[in-house]
Amino acid sequence: MSALERRAAMATLLADRGDDLLVIPGLGSTCWDLAAAGDNDRNFYLWGAMGGAAMIGLGLALAQPDKRVLVVTGDGEMLMGMGSLATIGVKQPANLAVVVFDNGHYGETGMQPSHTGAGRVDLTEIAAGCGIASVLDVRDEAGLAGLAARLKDLARTGPLFARVRIATGEAPRVLPERDGVILKNRFRAAIGLKA
Amino acid sequence: MNAPVAAVDWPEQLYATLKRADIRQVGYVPDAGHARLIDRVRADPDIHDVVLTTEEEGVALAAGAALGGQRAVLLLQSSGVGNCVNMLSLARSCRFPLLMMITMRGEWEEFNPWQQPMGSIVEPVMKLNEAEIYRATTPEEVEGLAERAVQHVFGGERIAALILSQQLIGKKVWVK
Numbered sequence: 053m054s055a056l057e058r059r060a061a062m063a064t065l066l067a068d069r070g071d072d073l074l075v076i077p078g079l080g081s082t083c084w085d086l087a088a089a090g091d092n093d094r095n096f097y098l099w100g101a102m103g104g105a106a107m108i109g110l111g112l113a114l115a116q117p118d119k120r121v122l123v124v125t126g127d128g129e130m131l132m133g134m135g136s137l138a139t140i141g142v143k144q145p146a147n148l149a150v151v152v153f154d155n156g157h158y159g160e161t162g163m164q165p166s167h168t169g170a171g172r173v174d175l176t177e178i179a180a181g182c183g184i185a186s187v188l189d190v191r192d193e194a195g196l197a198g199l200a201a202r203l204k205d206l207a208r209t210g211p212l213f214a215r216v217r218i219a220t221g222e223a224p225r226v227l228p229e230r231d232g233v234i235l236k237n238r239f240r241a242a243i244g245l246k247a
Numbered sequence: 248m249n250a251p252v253a254a255v256d257w258p259e260q261l262y263a264t265l266k267r268a269d270i271r272q273v274g275y276v277p278d279a280g281h282a283r284l285i286d287r288v289r290a291d292p293d294i295h296d297v298v299l300t301t302e303e304e305g306v307a308l309a310a311g312a313a314l315g316g317q318r319a320v321l322l323l324q325s326s327g328v329g330n331c332v333n334m335l336s337l338a339r340s341c342r343f344p345l346l347m348m349i350t351m352r353g354e355w356e357e358f359n360p361w362q363q364p365m366g367s368i369v370e371p372v373m374k375l376n377e378a379e380i381y382r383a384t385t386p387e388e389v390e391g392l393a394e395r396a397v398q399h400v401f402g403g404e405r406i407a408a409l410i411l412s413q414q415l416i417g418k419k420v421w422v423k
Contacts, residue, residue, distance in 0.1 A: 076311075096314060101337040104307030108337075111311025111319060114272055114295045135300030136307075142298060232341030236314065245316045 055219040056196060058082075058153055062089045062124065064196050065151065065203060070120075073203075074112060074243070078105040078125030080160040082153055086124065087228035093242035097228045097235055103132030106150050110140055113148035116243065120147050120206040127154040127168045130175060140211055141183035149203055149212040150179075155220045163220065179213035188214040255386035257415070258283040261348070264393040265320060268401065271295060272312045272319035274305030280350030280416040281322045302327035303334035310343045318401060320346040325353060325366040328373065328408075335376045338406055346400040347378070348393075348409045355413040369410065378406040384414050 062085040066075070071094070077086040079098045086095055098105060109123035130137075130152045140148065156169020167173040180187045186209055190199050199214050206212060229235055240246065261284050265273070272295045273288045275281060289296045299305050305321035312319035323331075328349060338345040352359070353366025370380055379399050381392040389411070396407040 074314075098337075100340065101307060101310075101334055103303065104310070104334055104337060107304045107307035108311035108314070110297070111272060111308040111313075111317075112315040113311075114297075115312050115315025115317035133304070133307075136304050138300050139297060139304055143295070232337075236341045236343065239314055240316070243315075 055155070055217045056190070056192070057221065058085050058155075058218045059088055059223045061153065061196055061216055061218060062086060065122070065124070065200050066090070067200065072119045074116065074119050074121050074239075076105050076109045076112070076121070076123045078102070078123075078129035080126060080129070081222070082124050082126050082129070083228065084223070084226050085153070088223065088226040091228060093238045095228070096239050097230070099230050099232070102129055103136075105129055106133055106136040106140060109148055109150065110136070110143060110145060113145040114143070117145075117147055118207075119243070120203065121145075121149070122203060122206075123148070123150045125150070125152055126159070127152055127156060127166050127175065128158045131167055131173070134178060137179050137182040137184065137213070141179075144183075144211055146210045147207045148210050149206055149214070151199070151214045151216060153218045154215050155218045157220055159220070159222055163222075176213070176215050184211050184213045186210065186212040188212070190214055190216040255389070257383075257386045257389035259287070260390040261393055262287040264390060264397060265294070268397045269318055270320050271317040272297060272308065273322060274299050274308045274319065275322035276300075276302055276305075276324070276327055278322065278324045278350055280324065280411060281348070284322065284348075302330040306331050306334040306338060306345065309345050310337050310341065313343045318344070320348060322348050323350075325349055325351045325369045326362065328369045329365050332372065332376070335406070339377055342404045344400045344404045345406045346396055346409065347373075347407070348411065349373075350411045350416055351413040353413070356417050357413065366413075369408075373406075373408040376406060378408045380408050380410060382410040382412060384412045386415065389415070
């Protein structure tokens with residue numbers, strides 16, 4: 053199995069993203085991946101709050117039902133907030149997608165194996181078991197293209213969970229803005245809210 | 248005191264306060280002290296009721312709601328404050344408004360000694376997290392304190408803890 057390269061995968065998911073797509077990364081590698089794909093005021097970069105990405109996505113998706121909300125996080129971050137998949141399964145937000153870039157390792161801290169890499173923990177089975185009906189296991193370019201297409205029409209197909217199997221290689225860090233108040237205010241202004 | 252039944256229906260007043268403040272999302276971990284308020288919220292089609300697996304999810308939920316232009320509150324028990332600590336850095340780093348309504352255990356006529364260690368440090372933990380503390384001990388003062396907490400949180404994008412003491416909720420909940 054040839055795993056996907058993370059930066060190229062992020063670029064594919066965000067190609068021609070549209071103003072109605074709001075993106076929350078996890079902290080660490082997926083945050084740098086998102087920044088590397090091109091800065092956008094509709095990105096809310098996380099520099100902390102490990103385990104919180106999916107729940108930030110849920111609060112945002114409930115507040116903005118006419119927009120599409122995409123959470124892209126890593127396996128380690130998702131494992132820390134695994135209960136949030138149960139919470140999302142109860143609420144069934146139609147406009148929320150949670151995508152996990154799964155390389156089976158904690159990349160930011162020295163590539164220690166995570167539970168998906170060291171054990172048999174399968175995040176797609178957990179998402180399905182939480183009642184998320186649309187679950188994708190993306191292993192190759194064709195699967196990635198399929199996921200990107202689903203994201204375009206998310207409001208009618210969500211909630212959606214996808215595991216994207218990525219290679220363990222670490223890409224150079226691309227660091228976005230890290231002042232949380234600036235990130236919050238520019239995000240809100242971009243979607244027409246008072247900063 | 249001639250009237251043995253409390254004239255002030257504070258859970259109903261809390262619900263009315265949430266409505267006046269245009270709260271649209273309520274995250275909660277089920278809790279006996281908040282049971283009536285949770286029932287009211289769940290029956291309200293204009294409020295997203297979000298049952299959480301752990302309280303820190305609610306801190307992140309409220310941040311997402313604020314990003315999207317809705318007001319949220321978090322209902323929790325004192326033990327749940329400990330579950331929130333690292334996630335509170337999200338609210339503090341970004342100045343997200345966060346209103347936590349905390350029902351107390353472990354401080355008054357408590358039958359379970361395991362509630363005391365966390366209950367005893369709720370206020371210092373919240374103060375260390377830059378929260379304004381509003382403690383209600385009698386039914387009469389709940390609504391006024393809740394209104395002030397709302398103003399503090401949403402007027403200035405700050406954190407507040409409305410602490411509903413065990414003296415306030417205790418006997419009503421446990422002596423049935």
